[in-house]
Every structure is written in structure tokens, then in C-alpha cells.
Amino acid sequence: MANRLEGKVAIVTGGGSGIGEAICKKFASEGAKVVVAGLPEDPVEEVASEIQQKGGAAVAFKGDLSLWAQAQQCVQRAVQEYGKLDILINNAGVFVETNYLTDFTEESFDYMIRNNVKTTFMMSKAALPELQKNKGNIVTAGSEAGVLGIPQNTPYGGTKAFNIAFSKGLAAEQAAFGVRCNVVGPGPIDTAWTHKETGPMDKEMEKTNNQANLLGRRGTPEEVANVYLFLASDEASYVTGAVYMVDGGITIGKGPIGEKADEALSQQPKGELDLEHAMDGHTSIRR
Numbered sequence: 544m545a546n547r548l549e550g551k552v553a554i555v556t557g558g559g560s561g562i563g564e565a566i567c568k569k570f571a572s573e574g575a576k577v578v579v580a581g582l583p584e585d586p587v588e589e590v591a592s593e594i595q596q597k598g599g600a601a602v603a604f605k606g607d608l609s610l611w612a613q614a615q616q617c618v619q620r621a622v623q624e625y626g627k628l629d630i631l632i633n634n635a636g637v638f639v640e641t642n643y644l645t646d647f648t649e650e651s652f653d654y655m656i657r658n659n660v661k662t663t664f665m666m667s668k669a670a671l672p673e674l675q676k677n678k679g680n681i682v683t684a685g686s687e688a689g690v691l692g693i694p695q696n697t698p699y700g701g702t703k704a705f706n707i708a709f710s711k712g713l714a715a716e717q718a719a720f721g722v723r724c725n726v727v728g729p730g731p732i733d734t735a736w737t738h739k740e741t742g743p744m745d746k747e748m749e750k751t752n753n754q755a756n757l758l759g760r761r762g763t764p765e766e767v768a769n770v771y772l773f774l775a776s777d778e779a780s781y782v783t784g785a786v787y788m789v790d791g792g793i794t795i796g797k798g799p800i801g802e803k804a805d806e807a808l809s810q811q812p813k814g815e816l817d818l819e820h821a822m823d824g825h826t827s828i829r830r
């Protein structure tokens with residue numbers, strides 16, 4: 544155990560699985576007292592008790608954090624249990640359907656708005672009065688999809704773009720109260736979502752995801768948690784309004800997506816201009 548979060552109290556939403564579990568365990572191993580928050584069916588109690596078994600401090604909170612009353616109860620739980628709140632990690636989120644927009648269901652769209660967008664809004668709103676008391680901070684889950692968009696789940700990218708713009712605005716607004724706000728933007732991470740067996744991606748999407756980043760593999764939940772740790776700690780005292788990508792370079796190397804383009808789009812148009820000097824070796828580079 545190290546002590547980069549010694550004395551801090553943190554809520555981690557979506558803390559029962561995937562990246563959230565890694566954040567909870569990382570934070571606890573660095574001395575934080577953690578509220579592991581998730582939906583009633585999430586294994587939040589298991590994660591809290593696993594932390595306790597290793598000598599860390601954690602309690603579980605079960606509730607739908609897109610609802611104002613339950614978001615408030617979650618913050619109260621932290622204050623009742625540990626006396627204060629220093630850190631809010633808005634990690635909860637869903638990725639339910641992959642489909643072309645023409646077939647994308649309104650139910651999935653509403654579901655993502657509720658769980659990716661409203662959770663961030665409600666939890667930030669509920670936590671801020673406590674965070675302001677302690678000059679705390681918020682770190683929210685973006686995604687490479689929130690920067691670049693993502694085909695066959697276009698609304699998901701939109702919800703993550705919301706989280707990015709929301710956090711930047713909040714950083715500007717809350718600086719006056721001493722509260723920092725940042726975003727972590729994961730690329731394809733090795734959780735249930737990015738496996739065809741356990742998520743909505745088909746075999747081809749799974750393969751493209753792995754090929755589309757510079758490192759040629761999924762990131763691990765722990766590699767993402769490491770960056771949450773830095774941003775939530777006092778070491779990041781001069782970092783606010785930032786988006787830290789943890790994406791294996793996917794935002795600068797989108798990979799072989801062009802191979803899938805429709806033939807009509809992948810043919811160069813002839814054009815009308817008489818261009819003689821584009822491809823004949825004339826260049827200013829080596830003159």
C-alpha cells in the first residue's frame with residue numbers, strides 16, 4: 544500500500560465492475576476510503592469486502608445514480624460513514640447496442656442518456672457542496688468515442704462528448720470554489736464491453752477495436768485506474784479542465800477503418816481541374 548490518497552474519501556460510480564472496480568481497488572490501496580457505488584444488481588458489496596479483506600476501507604452503495612434522490616443518498620452515505628467527501632469519480636456508464644443509426648432503437652438512446660449523462664449531472668450536482676468544503680475534485684469518464692465519435696453506436700459518442708464539455712465547463716465554474724474537474728478518456732479497454740461474447744460488439748468490431756490503436760491491444764482496467772489516481776490526487780494540483788486520453792494512441796491512429804468504406808466512396812473522383820504537379824515529384828520538401 545502506498546499513500547497518494549491518504550486521508551481522502553472517494554465515491555466511485557459504477558464501482559462494481561470493469562474499470563470502476565480497478566479504480567476502487569487502486570484508490571483503496573493508496574489510502575482512500577471508498578464508497579463503491581453501483582446499480583442494485585452490481586457486485587458492489589463484493590468489491591467493498593475484497594478491499595476490506597486487504598486492510599482497506601470501503602463501503603457499498605446500491606442505487607440508480609441517474610435519480611436525484613439516490614445520488615443525494617450516495618453522497619450522504621460517504622459523509623455518514625467517513626465524515627466528508629474529497630473525490631467523485633463519475634465512472635458509471637453503459638454501451639448497450641451496436642447498430643447503424645437507421646436501426647438504432649430509441650430505447651437504447653434513452654438508456655444511454657440516463658446512465659451516461661444523467662448520472663454525471665446528478666452525482667456532480669449532489670457532490671459539489673461537500674467537495675467545495677474540502678477543495679476536492681471530480682474525474683469523469685469520457686472516451687475516445689467522445690472525441691472522435693464511434694460508428695454503429697453514434698449516440699454513445701455523443702454522451703461521452705457531453706461528459707467532456709460538461710467537465711470543462713464545470714472546471715471553469717468551480718475553480719472559484721477550489722474544485723478541480725477533469726476527464727479520463729479510455730480507448731478499448733479489456734472489460735466485458737469489448738469482447739464479442741459479453742458485449743454488443745460483433746467479431747469484426749472487436750477486431751477493428753484491437754487493430755485501431757497504436758499498441759495493437761486493449762488497455763487494462765488497471766492502466767486506466769492509474770490515470771484516475773493521478774488526476775484525483777494532490778499531485779495533479781495544477782490540472783483542471785483537462786482530458787487525459789488512455790487509449791493506446793487510438794485518437795491519432797484510427798486503424799484500418801478505410802478498408803471497410805463503400806466502393807463508391809473509396810474511388811478518387813476525377814475532378815475538373817487540370818492538375819499537373821501533384822504527383823509528378825514536384826515538391827518543396829527536398830528542394
Ligand SMILES: NC(=O)c1ccc[n+]([C@@H]2O[C@H](COP(=O)([O-])OP(=O)(O)OC[C@H]3O[C@@H](n4cnc5c(N)ncnc54)[C@H](O)[C@@H]3O)[C@@H](O)[C@H]2O)c1
Pocket residue numbers: 556557558559560561562563580581582585606607608609633634635636637657658659662684685686687728729730731732733734735736737
Ligand atoms: N471498456 C471500454 O472499452 C471503455 C472505453 C471508453 C470509455 N469507457 C467508460 O468507462 C466507464 C466504465 O466502463 P466499463 O467498461 O468498466 O463498464 P462496466 O459495465 O464494467 O462498468 C460500468 C458500471 O456502471 C454501472 N452503472 C451504469 N449505470 C448506472 C447507474 N445509473 N447508477 C449506478 N451505476 C450504474 C453499471 O452497472 C456497471 O457496473 C464507462 O463510463 C464507459 O463509458 C469504457
